[in-house]
Amino acid sequence: MSHPAPASPPAAPTPRGHYRAEPLWVPWLCLAPFILTTVVFLAWPLLQSVLLAFKQTYGPRNAVWVGLENFTFLFRDPLFWKAVGNTALFALGSVFVQLPLSLGLAMLLNRPGLRGRAVFRLVFFAPSLVGLVFVGLLFSLMFAPRTGLVNTVLHGVFPAFDPEFPWLEVYIMPALILAALWLYVGFNMVYFLAALQNVPEELLEAASLDGAGPWQRFRHVVLPEIIPIASFVVLMSLLGSLQLFELPFVLLNGGGGPDNRGLTVVMYLYQTGFITGDLGYASAIGWVLALGMAMFAFAQKRFIRRHEEN
């Protein structure tokens, strides 16, 4: 690590007195708030959630042990699978629509000689400062039929477009993907831009002199250099997508929308835990979700390791 050697050479008296080694209690005192809050507000609830997952509860006070029933019920619960399907659709939209756009914007911004880079970056980044609840409110009005901006503009540009297009009744997940696109495209762009700025310009020049076209330069020079950060962004985006909650919660005014077309896994967790009052079933949902997320995190780690070996 960074620390060279134990900082306790023989205590040679100095003119001012004696040498003071680093006091042992200092690091523990510095870390006390972290350790305390981690034990109380993380480790303990985590342990509780393991136990809760095997219980059925009615509010925070009453609980009955039900063994594996929460899990067996979960896998036969059509509403859960509906939520999984919706969440997966959103995750696919994030990774295959939003991230390529973020990377594209970052590559445009990374052009040598471009002026106004800071201004563009600022504009693209600004939406990610807006809280999810406020984005939800804004887009719930913008997606409104007839009066909402999205439909009036689409109808104005393509007169065939139905101004009553029911975004928040039928096309909920596409609407969510669009809202998230506006919200996160600049946020992810900042990471891609940071990665691209580390690609040595000489490498690109050399590849160009060797006759590599733009696609080949991207595939063989840029991509290998940005893979570590890019795969981190993909992972963060996936994990964030799997936990999608506040945006549809606000956009759909607390429910899953008509026919639960906007129900996500965490929304279902919230509904079972806080509306139905079964914190046990909610915990079981939480653990299945955590397992899924851990699998993605593990896959990314392996991917990075293989990339570094090559």
Added chain:
Amino acid sequence: MDIPLSRRRALLLGPIYVALTFCAILTLVPFAWLICAAFKTNADVFAHNFLPMGDGFLGVAWDRLTVANFERLFTELGIGRAIANSVMLSAVSALVATFFCALGGYALAKFNFKGRSFILSLVLASLVIPGSLLMAPGYKLIHDLGLLDTYAGLLLPGISPAFGIFLFRQAMVNAAPTALIESARIDGAGELRIFFTIILPLVRPMVGAYLMITFLGSWNNFIGPQIILQDPSRFPLSVAINQLRGMYGTDYGLIMSGTLVSIAPVLALFLLLQKEFISGLTSGAVKG
């Protein structure tokens, strides 16, 4: 081809400006719509997308713009209370979390002690635990501790997030030379004085970035206060504005003015401090 890559690229800048400007306008449109809606009557919100058309300067009916939505927010609906709550909650959580995270990061970066690698792996492990997993048992815990509907229940879990400890550790490993700390100790400086006069100034950009990250996170936090708080007089803006929608669902102008009041301060703060903020955000990721 003989033209060097850099020259060929310069020729291509024109279309790039066009593409970037187009995307920038698309990004700004929702903001423009929001601002216009906040200053319009509901009749005009439904009749005109942006500014109300009329026979004033530039074809805009400027005289139909109104601050009535804001007046209602502040007088009838008492949104000032929610603003004060949000400012207080965000400021307290940002200051406390930044202080404790800087302390914790300092301990992990600059002290050799038994158990350091264990604590470091604890930090990394806490980073990957999904918040949604803790929602149900966390609520139960807050309930059991008697902290429901209190600010303590909202603030205490976040006084020292693992993410911040990790960021400050990364920053201090490189930025604060161990020799400097040791010589200060030899000179008889107390541990607190070393931390405040030597360590903190060395990682000033990270302090600024983390203050903003936590302030913003707390300002925009919706689900925490939504679950933990019950008394409307304690609600921060995020919950209060969303409640407004439940009560005045079709009053677009009112809801948009509330949203504008909620997001304008953080956007302004960011404009002032954006450089530090972005460098702080990416510094955690650029670790290879």
